[in-house]
Amino acid sequence: MRQNLTHILSTPHLLITDGAAGTHLEAMGCDLNDELWTAKVLKESPQLIKQLHRDYFEAGADFSASVSYQATIEGYTKQGLSESEAIALIKASATLLLDARDEWWEQQGKADNRRYPIAAASIGPYGAFLADGSEYRGDYELSAQQLRQFHQQRIEILWDQGVDLIAVETIPRLDEALVIAEIVQELGAKCWITFSAQNSSQICNGQEIAECIRALEPFECVVAVGVNCTAPQYIGGLIENIKSQTNKPIVVYGNLGNSYDPNSKTWCEHDKQGVTSYLEYARQWKALGAKIIGGCCGTTPMEIKQIFSNID
Secondary structure, eight states: OOOOHHHTTTTTOOOEEEOHHHHHHHTOOOOOOTTTTTTHHHHHOOOHHHHHHHHHHHHSEEEEOOOOOOOHHHHHHHTTTTHHHHHHHHHHHHHHHHHHHHIIIIITTTTTTTTOOOEEEEEHHHHHHTTTTTTTTTOOOOHHHHHHHHHHHHHHHHHHHHSSEEEEEEEEEEHHHHHHHHHHHHTTTEEEEOOOSSSSBBBBSOBBHHHHHHHHOOOTEEEEEEESSOOOOHHHHHHHHTTTTTOOOOOEEEOSSSSETTTEEEEEOOTTTTOOHHHHHHHHHHTTSSSEEOOOOOOOHHHHHHHHOOOO
């Protein structure tokens, strides 16, 4: 049975989502320099996916997202898999998460008096399938119908596996967010939608975040809105802009402020001397009104544990 998100999101306490999948899988020894990125691990080392989720639950995450951000039928078939094999791997991303959650809960979480975690299915933008960094530009030319054709089947597959939430992530353009919201609404599912942003007021294709949040307001299926995979110094201003347009819970999970190289599929570290810590940013975001906080590229279970241990 799916969890009651309305009840869970009404709690007065901060909720914590997980950190980066790719960063932690690389720390486990995975080579992600591939067009499938983390989705290749579903095929090669599914046991590591379960360990990934468990590590984030142990660190304090109330939510964890499946490793399906870049797991698409088009992406898998492009690399030689059949459509049925691709669908099986997309399904596996959800079942590995659900199994990891329930195993952790029975072995540890229940005894530690933790919240029963929410299982979210990650949906990335069309730009993630292109694997050229365009989820940070949104400069692909697709019609609303083409976007629907790309997203619909995968969303239906993942929802049918029994997840609690569709986590729509790193969306660089409003029209794509609206298409996905329509699919989720028609399915009777629930989602959050988070945009990638280029500064404190604009998403990655230049549209104002306030305009995007306002456009999503009529969709009851969208239970939270926010930003992810965005430089942390911009997130405070983005929260202020989002808050001006909605009373829905705000979800934020930034990256560590590094720059992405689409050729090597890696994040290039900047000089961190004098830079605000991720924990301090998280404290600021909570004070500004963020309800759900976690981490994106560059973050690890360590950042999630710091948030869990130091912010109520």
